[in-house]
Amino acid sequence: MVAAPLLISPVRDVRVGAIGAFVPTVDAVILVGDLIVALLLFAQASVFRSRALSALASGYLCAALLRIPHALTFPGAFAADGLLGAGINSTASISLALRMALPLAIILYVWLRKKDSESPPETEPHARIAAWVFSATALAACITLLATIGHDLLPTFFADRSALIYSNTVWYQGVTFGISLVAALMLFRARQSLLDLWLLVAMAGWLCQSVMIVTLHERFTIGFYCLFGLLLISHLIVTFALLAESIRLYSRLATATAARNRERDARMMSMEAVTAAISHEVGQPLTGIILNAKSGLDLLERRRPEVAKAVESLRATIDAGHQAVAIMKSIRGVFAKDPAAATVFCLNDLVRETACSLNPELAGQRVSLEMDLDATLAPIEADRIQIQRVIFNLLTNAIESLAATSGRERRIEIRSAPLGHRLVLLEMSDTGVGIASSEMPQIFETFFTTKDTGTGLGLSLCRTIVEEHGGRLWASPREEHGATFHMELRSAA
Ligand code: ADP
Secondary structure (H helix, E strand, C coil), X not given: CCCHHHHHCCCCCCECCCCCCXXXXXXXXXXXXXXXXXXXXXXXXXXXXXXXXXXXXXXXXXXXXXXXXXXXXXXXXXXXXXXXXXXXXXXXXXXXXXXXXXXXXXXXXXXXHHHHHHCCCCCCHHHHHHHHXXXXXXXXXXXXXXXXXXXXXXXXXXXXXCEEXXXXXXXXXXXXXXXXXXXXXXXXXXXXXXXXXXHHHHHHHHHHHHHHHHHCCECCEHHHHHHHHHHHHHHHHHHHHHXXXXXXXXXXXXXXXXXXXXXXXXXXXXXXXXHHHHHHHHHHHHHHHHHHHHHHHHHHHCCCCCHHHXXXXXXXXXXXXXXXXXXXXXXXHHHHCCCCCCEEECHHHHHHHHHHHCHHHHHHCCCEEEEEECCCCCCEEECHHHHHHHHHHHHHHHHHHHHCCCCCCCEEEEEEEXXXXXXXXXXXXXXXXXXXXXXXXXXXXXXXXXXXXXCCCHHHHHHHHHHHCCCEEEEXXXXXXXXXXXXXXXXXX
């Protein structure tokens, strides 16, 4: 852009003939571009409650509106002497106003930005923007009236439709060059945004145009057409920069909204998980309570009440009640992320105890259980009830997987072993249906289940519990059939 005046200097005065549609076309393109810029700037001004952006947007609006009389009054575009009662100098006068509008708007923008930071505007943004729009439109209308009806009052730039009065042009272009230079320097010193940078680029274009204009002697030469080309570029640069910036902001907003929605869904999921976990874990002891209480009642209601057996049933009811309370506390511990009620205990003992409680199920499904528990295993420090839930869940899953097999041995193997520095490993293998490799990454996900009556919560809860204890839980396929679950926990200090 800066080199343009130099590059065209050898040929700038070569006449190429009048192209009637050229100036109106350039004006129409700049009009659309400047209106887009004004619209985007007004939108930003309303969001950021900025007087500075409103002033700049008004400058663009006024310049966009002046493009209409500029095109209509241009000699030879729509009529030989231009429309709207134009005189020889009408277009040049509007052009001079156009060249001053944006630099003056930029000076106002820089000055008001300082004011905005000192005292934010108090009036309602929409009312203020309406006032700016009205002022810009009124100013454009006044300039149009002055340049058309009052053209005799204005300075003369042209001797006829194409020949310039050089001395006047140099004088007035000198003034616009000075204003543009002041605007560019003020903006350069106060620059702080991407918009400022692109406005500076546009200002550089305007300064080059001022230099080019003083070297021109008449219309419809190569220099004249290049001048309009440069004008187009300096306007469209800001339009495209603002559009690109708006698209970038919009896509960032869309990404942020999607992330917020995902976060809300995840929160909803965890609420669902809490509810489902409660029904999953507490359902069993509650069923026990109902069955035991019912059988106690039956025993007492007989003609000859069997008090001893009824007492036994009621005791079992109380035990199931305690179990439900303990489970509730344990679930709360998992979801509320409370520090676990840790005690030091032997993992092997807990495995034996849990397996024993599942004896009826093991026998019912004809499952053999083999335990290879390392006697030298260091004790662990953990929430005993939570770790018991994990072992219980893993064993129940293994039994369910074995129940779905036929024609081969139904076996569960549990091994424990010390693992490196202060770690213990518990492995549980079964000869059940196994896990398809495509499902392996999903089995620990909340609500993933392949069972008709499954909740898909067991393994996700187990992993949460183990990880809350600083351990790891993962699965792998067993060599021949079935699956192996591995649990790594830290031993007590
Ligand atoms: P649920 O038991 O309610 O389905 P889980 O989270 O406990 O929920 O298990 C998720 C899924 O992981 C099960 O539906 C099953 O497909 C698979 N799975 C878990 N344990 C085993 C196992 N021992 N053998 C084969 N598949 C298993």
